[in-house]
Amino acid sequence: MTIEIDVTIKLKHGVTDPEGENTKKTLNLLGFRDVRSVKTAKTFRIEIEQEKGDEEKVMQEVEEMCRKLLANPVIHNYDIKMVK
Amino acid sequence: MTIEIDVTIKLKHGVTDPEGENTKKTLNLLGFRDVRSVKTAKTFRIEIEQEKGDEEKVMQEVEEMCRKLLANPVIHNYDIKMVK
Numbered sequence: 025m026t027i028e029i030d031v032t033i034k035l036k037h038g039v040t041d042p043e044g045e046n047t048k049k050t051l052n053l054l055g056f057r058d059v060r061s062v063k064t065a066k067t068f069r070i071e072i073e074q075e076k077g078d079e080e081k082v083m084q085e086v087e088e089m090c091r092k093l094l095a096n097p098v099i100h101n102y103d104i105k106m107v108k
Numbered sequence: 109m110t111i112e113i114d115v116t117i118k119l120k121h122g123v124t125d126p127e128g129e130n131t132k133k134t135l136n137l138l139g140f141r142d143v144r145s146v147k148t149a150k151t152f153r154i155e156i157e158q159e160k161g162d163e164e165k166v167m168q169e170v171e172e173m174c175r176k177l178l179a180n181p182v183i184h185n186y187d188i189k190m191v192k
Contacts, residue, residue, distance in 0.1 A: 026144055032151070044152070047152060047177070047178070050177060051154075051173055051177060054173075054176055054177060056173055058156050058157045058158060058169075059154060059156055059157075059173075060110055060156065060157055061154075061155040062152055062153065062154050062155075063152070063153040064150065064151065064152055064153075065150070065151040065153065066148065066149070066150060067116070067148065067149040067150070067151060068128070068131060068146055068147070068148055069147040069148075069149065070135075070143060070145075071143070071145045071146075072143055072144065073142045073144055074142060085140060085142075088140075089135055089138075089140055089143075092138055093131070093134060093135060093138060094131070
């Protein structure tokens with residue numbers, strides 16, 4: 025049985041987001057003058073093979089993946105969400 | 109009044125996702141052997157100034173932003189979701 029989990033990596037409050045800022049500027053230049061801000065985030069959709077009823081263990085494992093590889097704790101926050 | 113909208117940009121089915129593939133390989137190497145696949149996506153959280161009750165117009169505007177700037181129709185699909 026496979027389970028799908030979305031890990032969303034966001035920049036912490038106060039960390040500059042040049043991609044978001046430039047997207048905002050470009051949208052304004054393209055005529056979308058009501059755009060006040062743009063912030064970017066990255067999502068990893070991870071498919072994991074697991075035994076039935078092991079959801080909690082899987083969530084802990086994904087938490088560990090974030091700490092070890094996916095997120096940089098200096099600049100990132102992350103959300104973990106089960107899709108199915 | 110401001111409204112927040114999440115635009116999620118995903119790769120179309122069949123388009124290679126080297127970042128996802130390498131993340132999957134690295135997670136496997138780190139000992140997370142149950143990971144079957146990893147797919148990446150990008151989210152833009154867009155804050156838009158609007159008149160009250162103008163949600164539909166805003167959604168159309170964001171659709172236009174995707175076509176004009178945020179997504180590449182050759183390789184991307186996009187989802188638009190109102191946050192608040």
